[in-house]
Amino acid sequence: GAEGLAGWLAERRVDAVVDATHPFAAGITAHAARAAAATGVPLVVLRRPGWQPGDGDRWHPVPSLAAAADALPGLGRRAFLTTGRLGLAAFAHLAGVHCVVRSVEPPGPPLPPHAEVLLARGPFTVADETALLRRHRIDVLVTKDSGGAATAAKLTAARTLGLPVIVVRRPPLPAGVAAVPDAAAVLARLGLTPPPPS
Template sequence: MSPHVLVLGGTTEARELAAELAARPGVRVTTSLAGRVSRPGALEGDVRIGGFGGAEGLAAWLREHGVDAVVDATHPFASGITANAARAAAATGVPAVVLRRPGWRAGDGDGWHWVASLAEAAALLPELGRRVFLTTGRLSLAAFTDLPELHFLVRSVEAPEPPLPADAEVLLARGPFTLDGERTLLREHRIDVLVTKDSGGDATAAKLVAARDLGLPVVVVRRPVLPDGVTAVPDVAAALTRLAFSPR
């Protein structure tokens, strides 16, 4: 019987992994998307949209569909999905791999302020600047609604969900972004401070370099801690190795 791999997707790495698996004779791959983005990119293999109904629902799906391995390649901040996947894998005995791109690291000249949460980021902003470039995602803006004295430039792939900060300008855009483009954006909007999550990867890293070049402080929200006993691999090649496949 052909091995069936479930990829919990939504990231570039998930798309790359699905393509690698689908190219292997006899391997069946299904990518599951939460459905939060209305126009997801093309994916190799089968695709399902929507949640599973928690850890129990995911465990039932793994059994019903004969899944031989599950790869959690969701966003580094999708902690609920990661926790459910770990519990479902433990309950069913299905091998599980967590694929997480490495986080960003501050370099010489960076003025980064690490925080543990969005609430902590919001509390820090008034002492850092009045014009904020907010790139924490469209579902995480409620933490910044009690700062009416600040102006927020909010960038997201799709329109953010309310509540929004009182003084907010929304910019809809999808990466990757160029360094020149990010520098221009920060200058034109007279940004004082950048707020981001430690998502990692190259697609949106140019804003960090642009902020350093312009001498701007950056507030970085740390990633959630992985569930007990769960370790992550950093790239697609390592995930394939864990699955006993070799990169082509």
């Protein structure tokens, strides 16, 4: 929690906090912001840039997993869910949709009633993602805007196949907190210079 982290920062006389957690780790970021504010320690949030739609994309941005579940039945009947194993409860009531769920680790209940689980870890290629979407007869992709290249191939595959994509937007950062896109920007924000190349 924020109080425990604030105590740890003060006890160790930390000079700065760099929050490089997942873009959807809103709780951790909120705790880091509160702890940094309470101790006067500078906070820098490092977030890889989010994905941006390109020509031919059929994106449907939504603010939450619950909103994604609400939108899903109107867009397809065979969904590829790549939202992570911890958020699948939002889709557990969708009796009329077959869900192919990809996860790094086996998800726990509750799952959608018609769920097929694929265990895999990226990066994934466009060819592999296109083949997967075709093999499972997917007609809608559901994903969170995690950004980065490791799992972006599914978006290109969906564009190629003309599939709609439900994109869960990132949670907002705490008030007064801004994100930077890379390590060089972190160092610049903290007034540090990067080490020379080795």
